[in-house]
Amino acid sequence: MTYSYELPPTPSHTVGPFFGYALPFPEGGDLAPAHHPDTLTLRGRVLDGAGDPVPDAFVEIWQPGPDGSRTGAPGSMRRDPVTGQGAGRNGVDFTGFGRISTDADGQWAVHTLPPGGVPYVCLAVFARGLMHHLHTRAYLADDPADALLSSLPEQRRATLIAEPVPGAHRTYRFDIRLQGEGETVFLETA
Amino acid sequence: MSALPPDLSQSGIDAEVAKAQASATTEHHPPRDFPPYRSSALRHPKHPPIPLRDPEAVELSGPAFGTTDIGPLDQDLTRHHTGEPLGERITVAGHVLDRRGRPVRRQLVELWQANAAGRYAHQRDQHPAPLDPNFTGFGRCLTDDEGRYSFTTIRPGAYPWRNHTNAWRPAHIHFSLFGEAFTQRLVTQMYFPGDPLFPFDPILQAVTEQSARDRLVATYDHDLSVPEWSLGYRWDIVLDGPAATWFEDEEEGHR
Numbered sequence: 511m512t513y514s515y516e517l518p519p520t521p522s523h524t525v526g527p528f529f530g531y532a533l534p535f536p537e538g539g540d541l542a543p544a545h546h547p548d549t550l551t552l553r554g555r556v557l558d559g560a561g562d563p564v565p566d567a568f569v570e571i572w573q574p575g576p577d578g579s580r581t582g583a584p585g586s587m588r589r590d591p592v593t594g595q596g597a598g599r600n601g602v603d604f605t606g607f608g609r610i611s612t613d614a615d616g617q618w619a620v621h622t623l624p625p626g627g628v629p630y631v632c633l634a635v636f637a638r639g640l641m642h643h644l645h646t647r648a649y650l651a652d653d654p655a656d657a658l659l660s661s662l663p664e665q666r667r668a669t670l671i672a673e674p675v676p677g678a679h680r681t682y683r684f685d686i687r688l689q690g691e692g693e694t695v696f697l698e699t700a
Numbered sequence: 701m702s703a704l705p706p707d708l709s710q711s712g713i714d715a716e717v718a719k720a721q722a723s724a725t726t727e728h729h730p731p732r733d734f735p736p737y738r739s740s741a742l743r744h745p746k747h748p749p750i751p752l753r754d755p756e757a758v759e760l761s762g763p764a765f766g767t768t769d770i771g772p773l774d775q776d777l778t779r780h781h782t783g784e785p786l787g788e789r790i791t792v793a794g795h796v797l798d799r800r801g802r803p804v805r806r807q808l809v810e811l812w813q814a815n816a817a818g819r820y821a822h823q824r825d826q827h828p829a830p831l832d833p834n835f836t837g838f839g840r841c842l843t844d845d846e847g848r849y850s851f852t853t854i855r856p857g858a859y860p861w862r863n864h865t866n867a868w869r870p871a872h873i874h875f876s877l878f879g880e881a882f883t884q885r886l887v888t889q890m891y892f893p894g895d896p897l898f899p900f901d902p903i904l905q906a907v908t909e910q911s912a913r914d915r916l917v918a919t920y921d922h923d924l925s926v927p928e929w930s931l932g933y934r935w936d937i938v939l940d941g942p943a944a945t946w947f948e949d950e951e952e953g954h955r
């Protein structure tokens with residue numbers, strides 16, 4: 511049987527300003543198991559069209575494990591069965607998923623492991639004022655053979671490449687500019 | 701563009717909405733640039749998005765959630781404190797499907813909302829309506845093998861939001877959903893049938909097609925009402941995303 515029909519999708523809406531007590535979870539940005547020697551830090555800001563920080567946004571990350579596995583693992587949002595409160599990750603398994611709110615300066619940071627098999631991690635950005643979230647990629651290394659990067663003009667392609675931070679251990683900067691000069695390349699996925 | 705200052709009256713916003721809807725080109729999802737929703741002005745990209753056509757894209761897989769991510773009371777928002785919250789107790793339930801009508805199984809559904817008086821348990825919400833010590837307004841659950849979700853909660857109140865003069869949000873519940881692919885991610889809002897505030901709300905009206913707006917409105921379902929306990933609202937959710945179409949020729953069960 512072929513599926514000749516398509517259901518129309520449920521429309522997207524903004525996350526609004528008041529998600530902060532609901533969606534963030536303990537250790538949301540700490541994907542790497544504690545003290546893992548390969549841990550890298552990916553940090554940046556979310557900026558609006560005036561260049562101002564966006565303090566009421568959150569960023570989600572999804573990536574393969576270091577072994578290239580794309581199945582993820584449960585436990586990102588682990589709950590304590592006694593108190594019902596957030597318990598944090600178990601400190602051993604790599605779930606591949608994280609969620610981080612921006613702070614008052616629009617800053618976010620994740621501590622993760624290198625993605626296996628691809629040079630990038632997937633990011634999604636949600637904010638008050640943004641009626642439909644945005645997908646992008648942070649490339650941890652330039653790759654001339656990458657299909658997406660090589661399809662982009664030089665100036666735009668640069669917005670997808672995370673810059674190593676000089677003097678900081680295994681740390682990369684990736685700013686997300688929603689609009690205007692240096693606007694980040696966002697990906698159409700639907 | 702006019703040099704006149706923007707008209708912040710409801711009728712001025714209504715005129716902007718009508719104009720923006722008339723020129724909208726998006727079919728299902730709202731345009732990210734919707735001037736009557738003031739906060740969108742500096743937060744929408746000017747460049748068109750780049751289509752992702754790579755069948756090996758990591759975005760076609762997605763995070764996994766399980767029972768360890770969920771607490772036993774997470775889907776009953778009326779059980780998070782020692783007392784009963786104020787307001788009308790409701791059951792909200794439905795199916796999560798992909799665009800081919802297949803159930804989205806064992807995926808995370810998160811929900812958050814204002815209390816019965818229209819106040820969020822959030823410090824930045826300064827609407828002078830009472831907080832409810834017995835209601836926080838956040839829940840989550842996993843869909844079952846049929847793609848079903850269910851929550852017990854309180855019907856939220858409408859609230860003012862300062863987008864323009866006399867701006868009120870119709871009562872709504874925020875939802876966050878995951879599919880099998882990261883590209884199926886959805887954050888949206890559910891509304892209640894017959895709300896008189898619908899035509900005045902530039903956020904709902906940013907969904908420019910009436911038929912698409914209708915898909916954000918739950919249906920009262922008497923069979924879902926629990927005797928002596930709660931009123932039932934049914935709301936089915938369809939996740940967008942290329943996983944529904946890219947793999948048309950493949951077997952089911954891909955990731």
Ligand SMILES: [Fe+3]
Nearest residue numbers: 526869872874
């Ligand atoms: Fe709201």
